[in-house]
Amino acid sequence: MELVHNASGAECPDASRPVQLSNATGGSGITRFEPVPDVKPRSPIDGPFAEDNQETELLPVSAVAELLYCPRNFYYRMVEGAAEENEHVLIGRYQEEKRQARAQLSRDGVTQWRAVRVHSSSLGLSAVIDVVELGSELDAVSGNTSGAPCSTNATSLVIPVEFKKGAPPPGTGGEARLNDQVQICAQAMLLEEQLGQPVPYGYIYYAGTRRRVKVETTPELRARVKQAVAEARRILATREIPAPVNDARCLGCSLYERCLPAETVFANEKERGLIPARAPRPRRPTPGLNLGRVLLIDRPGAYVRNTGERLVVTVENEKVADVPILSVDEVLTFGRVQFTQPAMEALLERGVSVAMLSGNGRLKGFLQAPFSSNGLLRRRQVLAAESAEVRATFAREFVIGKLRNMRLILMRRLRQLDSGEAGAVLEAGPAERIRQAVQHLERMVAAAERSTDCDELLGIEGSGSRSYFQVFGDLLTNQQFSFPGRHRRPPTDPVNAMLSFAYTLLTNNARAAVEAVGLDPFIGLYHTNVYGRPALALDLIEEFRPLVADVVVLSVVNRKMVRPSDFEDEKGGYYLKDNARRTFLEAYTQRMNEMVTHPLFEYKVSYRRMLELQARFLAKALMGELPRYRSLVLR
Template sequence: MKKTLYIFQSGELHRKDNSISFETSEGRKMLPVEDINDIYIFGEVDATKKFLEFASQKQICIHFFNHYGYYTGTFYPREHLNAGLVVVKQAEAYLDKEKRLVLAKKFIKGSIGQMIQVLKYYQSRAKTNRELFLQTIDELQSVLDKDKKWENVEEMMADEGHAREKYYSRFDDILNHHPDFLFEKRSKRPPLNRLNAMISFGNQICYTMILSEIYKTYLDPRIGFLHSSNFRRFSLNLDVAEIFKPIMVDRLIFSLINKKMITKKDFDKQMEGIMLSEEGRKKFIAELDKRMKTTVNHRHLGKSVSYRRLIRLELYKIQKHLLGEKEYEPYRSLW
């Protein structure tokens, strides 16, 4: 399986014959291009035109993050998988109110369903407030039961937002009210506390990881269904991320904190908020990379697949739905 390359050092990326050369103050590293799926750049890195042409030829997406760990953009190579029929069907489904509503509902139900699974997992392990977990699970389920009453995307997104607030309200219980990682409230750009800093950083990685997987399909990342296709560059990855954030990002965060793998020392206070430090981002990425390579049993395929592969399979299901081959049902974890 191809690997994701994460670069935190500063340096220069070049094409060297049929490999990638990364030159730093410490020397040169040769990177075998055939083993690379995508590249995440966090350091101050210069890239030559020949390197970018080579990356495009080898179908490698390159995601850039700034000094503070904010996502700044993606070098998204020219599509190498082209199917006019899929793009036409995707646009048709977006423009048809009923067809768009069907898919948007699927993403919302998938998202809330995953939140419920996360709460069930931690409810069985909670030391206190188990009854509050059950209450929150019932509240989320009641939102799911409203799906037949949703008449537009804005209405269902508002309900999903309320459900997510209830879901977040259990984070302090999951983390045993850790004094260094109290949730307080959801805050973004900038995050106002350590837990929010981890959520924001993890979500950005999730969005870009799904974007890399979309590139390997016939789907167009610019046409989403839950998130409007407007002047933002990509939106389909935001839709699909709703399903994977609870199990990819949130559960990883709980594990990192509860196992004391990340502590308050791994954060920097900025003028406007709090961010993971470079060391904190390295720890987060290292554990996320391990998690994405972890295999789980896929109940429909009857075999084990990695978390990363689960994302690609989800995209194939959406593609089949658009082509009228099989109705899309969002993935739901059983653990």
């Protein structure tokens, strides 16, 4: 019989496979019960694309248990690499770290070992067991007097204990959840193979009730473990996205904003005509990733550093801003601004993007955290971009959304004229031109709905945009400003300067949104992919241009928030001066944070949140979770 030495030098009888003790604290003398793995456990995210045979890959037991609680959660974490956290996850992690502060604990003749690592190539599973309890008689039977556990064929009990933050489900008499039972049973099966002795039961400790629930490892439960492992491997191999559970399990889930279960179910049933006219709509989603808290830095020579958890901005040693980093979602810089290395690292760690613009508002670049690890989604994006037929289905929605929202802006102006509201006194000529533009936009929408070609859609969009901008000047009630037509590079008048600036800001927000959901902003489905151009962000903003950017320009002009003297002519182009730029940014931020009713789900949500939702629906359409992408069109 082979003898395996533990960390203290004591010899233990060999069982079916060796167990080795490793020092868990770097020389403190405390050891941890930790089997030596035969193969290195790694995530099976690559599925059939993996270089190794799938059978050699080990699945985490916690992930297999999650499959029984919510298959969609399993898919997102194991296939797409989702790692979102919320307060429930953080509390659970804190409790786990607190438990693991002591690697070993002896009490009342029972020794507890924390964070015990076990694995099995035959079961295809690996686990880190919260606690393994060993009875005091174990050492006496094995002849080990060192106090450290060892491999043994003794009949003494080895009991796995799994800790859970919550409580048993109501109405079950305190019985553990099925997924929790499967998790503890799988851990027991791993221990059995590792130690060569039966593990007849384990415990689930629910912190919510401070009670243990005993789980017996019955043949039926063992069979359920193997069924769950087989189903997990099937999902990994096929990349099939499970349907949303869309019930109470979704409340408090850290992946809710990625999954959007109620919206996904509602949109799918809406496409199939299964939604009654008065069916309940999804509940209002939680706040998005970006709450619209923008730090604007436009003072020449500004210097940005961090002190602890705060950002400090100074100009010539004078402090001009001092804000908590946690209260900043986005940083916009204009002109020459310097950042210290620690300040940049602090922003990157917290996912705060920095958009760097020139003094006249032209985008120069971004400081951003690394891309999402969801290569599968980006692969689908690339495949869609290379298919003319698929591109046309997305492009059609982008164009239809833009044209319909342009029509909406013009119709609002016509209603003002018809009702005789203040500022709506125009002669019949401009009003008639607006009506003709509306009619032309309606014809272009009909043409876009029939189109199956991206080049044709470009022509349709161009025709509709020309008609819209031909009457855009008629929407201005401030006679100090005029609009000769759309001119971009460079903007030849103040109104064009504000339009270009607003579209730049909107593109930056869209770029952040598509990156947040794991898409590549530089691979477009409608706009041509040109080096350095965020084509997908430009795709996404088409339906938002009239609703956000154009409305902001009309608002600041008609409300006389800016004057012609607030612009400067530089090299043949007009640009906002510093003070006017701040005023415009405030108006833009206010518009992005304005709450409106979502046309499909009928809950109140901000334009900023709508932009993120549209990016998520775009990703879901690419992944096949939704039958098609539906553009945002307000009523």
